[in-house]
Amino acid sequence: MLSVLLAALLAQATSQISDAEVREKANAYLGVIDRAVSADQWRALGPRAAEVLEPIASDPQALPTRRAQAIDGLAAAAPARAAAIAPRLARDAKQPLVVRVAAVHATGGVSANAVAELKPVLQGAHAGLRAEAAEVLSRHGGCAAVKKQAARETERPGAWRRALARCQ
Amino acid sequence: MNKECQGIAANGQLGESCNGDPDCATGLSCNPLGIGFPEGYCTSDCSASGTCASGTCTALSSGPKVCAVTCAADTDCRQGYVCCAAEGDVCLPAALCAGGSCSRPVVASAAPVAQVVALGTHTVGETVSFTVPANTASIAILQQAKIAGLTVDSGGVTENSVVPLTVTKPDGSKAFDFAAGPPASSADGGTDATGIYYLFGGGQASTGALIMPNTSASLAQGIPQGTWRMQLNDYAYDCAQGFFSCSDGGVNGDTYDISLVVRPTTATGTNLDVNFYIIGQEQNSSHQTFTAANAKGDPAVQRMIQTFTSIYAGAGITVNNVQFFDVSAAAQSEFGTNVNADETAPCDLLDQMFTLSNASSTNVINLFLVESIRQCANGGNTGGTVVGVDGAIPGPATLNGTVHSGAAVSMADLFTSTTFCSGAINLASCGPDKVAYIAAHETGHFLGLFHTTEMEGQDFDPIADTDKCPCFPCASATDQANSCGKSSASGQPLVTAARCVRPGCGGGDNLMFWLLDESVSKGTLTAQQGQVMKLNPAVQ
Numbered sequence: 135m136l137s138v139l140l141a142a143l144l145a146q147a148t149s150q151i152s153d154a155e156v157r158e159k160a161n162a163y164l165g166v167i168d169r170a171v172s173a174d175q176w177r178a179l180g181p182r183a184a185e186v187l188e189p190i191a192s193d194p195q196a197l198p199t200r201r202a203q204a205i206d207g208l209a210a211a212a213p214a215r216a217a218a219i220a221p222r223l224a225r226d227a228k229q230p231l232v233v234r235v236a237a238v239h240a241t242g243g244v245s246a247n248a249v250a251e252l253k254p255v256l257q258g259a260h261a262g263l264r265a266e267a268a269e270v271l272s273r274h275g276g277c278a279a280v281k282k283q284a285a286r287e288t289e290r291p292g293a294w295r296r297a298l299a300r301c302q
Numbered sequence: 303m304n305k306e307c308q309g310i311a312a313n314g315q316l317g318e319s320c321n322g323d324p325d326c327a328t329g330l331s332c333n334p335l336g337i338g339f340p341e342g343y344c345t346s347d348c349s350a351s352g353t354c355a356s357g358t359c360t361a362l363s364s365g366p367k368v369c370a371v372t373c374a375a376d377t378d379c380r381q382g383y384v385c386c387a388a389e390g391d392v393c394l395p396a397a398l399c400a401g402g403s404c405s406r407p408v409v410a411s412a413a414p415v416a417q418v419v420a421l422g423t424h425t426v427g428e429t430v431s432f433t434v435p436a437n438t439a440s441i442a443i444l445q446q447a448k449i450a451g452l453t454v455d456s457g458g459v460t461e462n463s464v465v466p467l468t469v470t471k472p473d474g475s476k477a478f479d480f481a482a483g484p485p486a487s488s489a490d491g492g493t494d495a496t497g498i499y500y501l502f503g504g505g506q507a508s509t510g511a512l513i514m515p516n517t518s519a520s521l522a523q524g525i526p527q528g529t530w531r532m533q534l535n536d537y538a539y540d541c542a543q544g545f546f547s548c549s550d551g552g553v554n555g556d557t558y559d560i561s562l563v564v565r566p567t568t569a570t571g572t573n574l575d576v577n578f579y580i581i582g583q584e585q586n587s588s589h590q591t592f593t594a595a596n597a598k599g600d601p602a603v604q605r606m607i608q609t610f611t612s613i614y615a616g617a618g619i620t621v622n623n624v625q626f627f628d629v630s631a632a633a634q635s636e637f638g639t640n641v642n643a644d645e646t647a648p649c650d651l652l653d654q655m656f657t658l659s660n661a662s663s664t665n666v667i668n669l670f671l672v673e674s675i676r677q678c679a680n681g682g683n684t685g686g687t688v689v690g691v692d693g694a695i696p697g698p699a700t701l702n703g704t705v706h707s708g709a710a711v712s713m714a715d716l717f718t719s720t721t722f723c724s725g726a727i728n729l730a731s732c733g734p735d736k737v738a739y740i741a742a743h744e745t746g747h748f749l750g751l752f753h754t755t756e757m758e759g760q761d762f763d764p765i766a767d768t769d770k771c772p773c774f775p776c777a778s779a780t781d782q783a784n785s786c787g788k789s790s791a792s793g794q795p796l797v798t799a800a801r802c803v804r805p806g807c808g809g810g811d812n813l814m815f816w817l818l819d820e821s822v823s824k825g826t827l828t829a830q831q832g833q834v835m836k837l838n839p840a841v842q
Binding site for chain 1: 678
């Protein structure tokens with residue numbers, strides 16, 4: 135009951151924010167340094183934040199960390215829009231690594247078919263990205279794929295250990 | 303220990319605490335704190351038989367083999383003990399877990415010998431006295447765990463941070479009082495932290511530092527000569543003493559190596575040396591793997607160093623010597639992509655990465671260039687990208703190789719958009735400039751600076767000459783009406799940099815503002831911020 139009340143209060147607060155303020159806050163969140171913006175903070179901006187975030191997430195000229203933060207925000211504030219771009223970015227080996235890492239996490243959160251979408255990443259060339267994919271899939275019904283890939287890994291950095299622990 | 307491993311039947315079973323052999327069950331003896339077992343440890347010598355009726359026969363680095371409790375995780379072990387994988391998954395004091403995956407080194411200070419005072423190993427609860435000579439500009443109190451547990455269970459696992467209960471000046475007044483707590487949040491900026499003598503930067507498990515002065519009050523009052531006293535403490539001791547509620551009883555016996563770096567006014571300097579550790583496999587400007595060997599010849603790296611240097615020049619600090627270090631392939635694999643900024647316990651990836659800074663024994667700032675840092679904000683599944691994270695505020699200056707000896711910076715932008723890197727600093731489009739800015743910001747934290755204003759406009763640094771930007775009257779009208787000073791259920795307010803560039807609402811351009819805004823941030827540092835950093839022993 136309390137959570138419903140809090141959600142209602144939050145929704146009311148969100149609806150009171152002007153378009154300009156949504157843009158202002160979205161841009162500010164893209165500049166955080168020592169912390170990540172929480173999913174709740176992004177969600178409080180609502181789907182209108184996508185007008186700021188989606189062009190940045192997709193812009194190959196934008197700085198990679200800014201793109202990654204935009205993907206994070208898009209996944210929380212406008213999941214349908216994120217679902218349209220995150221899986222593709224996650225699998226695209228030409229994208230900067232930090233963008234792909236963010237896209238892998240976003241895909242796990244917004245895609246109904248995350249296991250299939252991320253399987254190529256789980257089996258891809260970059261060890262660290264494979265580990266990130268394993269961690270994400272361990273939370274989204276992909277334990278069978280995670281265990282299968284784990285058997286092929288010669289080294290298992292921290293993210294692998296977390297993934298396998300979750301899958302046990 | 304001369305008893306055989308045999309059945310255990312009574313109180314004082316294998317692995318339980320003890321003061322002496324009578325506390326342990328038949329067939330067991332007590333390994334006391336004196337040989338490294340906090341609160342004692344009922345065990346038996348299995349050197350001859352190699353087997354145990356219960357637990358696992360474990361070879362200690364000191365020689366004998368003892369029976370130890372089998373475990374799967376640290377949580378299976380008593381307070382003060384870890385599940386030591388290197389010794390076959392048994393509960394041991396962390397310091398006896400030789401070759402374990404978790405390293406918590408105790409290291410020597412790289413400060414000039416004349417400035418270092420070794421105070422030896424002390425147990426929590428002890429009062430440690432030290433003499434500060436006349437004309438001392440700053441003191442750094444460095445505490446390194448010899449034997450201390452990793453966590454305290456207080457209804458949720460908390461890192462076992464080391465922080466003095468009190469630090470008392472020669473005149474009897476408190477330089478620091480842990481019980482006083484942090485300054486209250488203040489949405490209208492009404493709480494002024496600049497008048498307190500020392501602002502504690504938060505928990506630091508295993509390795510902790512207090513470096514004074516770090517506020518306007520202590521800058522003004524200086525470091526008085528005479529006998530100072532510090533009551534050594536960690537959270538496990540807090541728990542054992544009943545200072546806060548916990549479910550595991552706490553520990554009275556954790557021990558720490560204590561040392562001081564005492565900087566005379568005649569030895570204050572303005573030079574800062576920086577070591578960059580390359581953790582990851584980025585392609586440099588020439589599409590080669592970025593390594594220490596090619597770093598200084600790369601134009602993007604040169605630009606990054608130039609920008610970093612110019613930011614610190616603004617505070618009167620000269621970035622003197624910059625070195626780059628490669629790490630092993632195993633370390634790249636372990637830390638390059640998967641560091642989590644949420645997980646900051648001594649045995650987590652971030653802190654273990656910082657121990658790689660033992661590659662150098664000189665007095666430097668260590669910055670770790672990684673490919674990606676994530677944070678699972680508020681425990682959420684999706685988390686978010688982080689561009690920099692400090693090891694501690696302040697960092698343990700002059701100590702290389704500890705779990706807090708550095709800061710991590712994302713290098714994801716370093717070799718991108720370099721065509722926009724001529725002329726003035728361009729945070730919007732020049733990747734190396736952005737990396738330099740983040741590196742400078744994290745260095746500021748390591749040297750003792752706090753955010754001038756935090757995101758919500760309710761918490762501020764203890765420096766009087768930095769402009770503040772309180773939620774009232776600086777946030778948007780909507781935030782002021784709905785969320786400033788209220789619970790998060792009303793939404794979280796924030797003060798953006800653009801709202802913090804006018805009289806009464808300032809600091810948006812400061813290096814230590816909570817965010818980087820490409821059109822507002824200038825990397826500004828005030829005179830007092832510069833003073834705090836120049837008095838840090840890492841600045842020579």
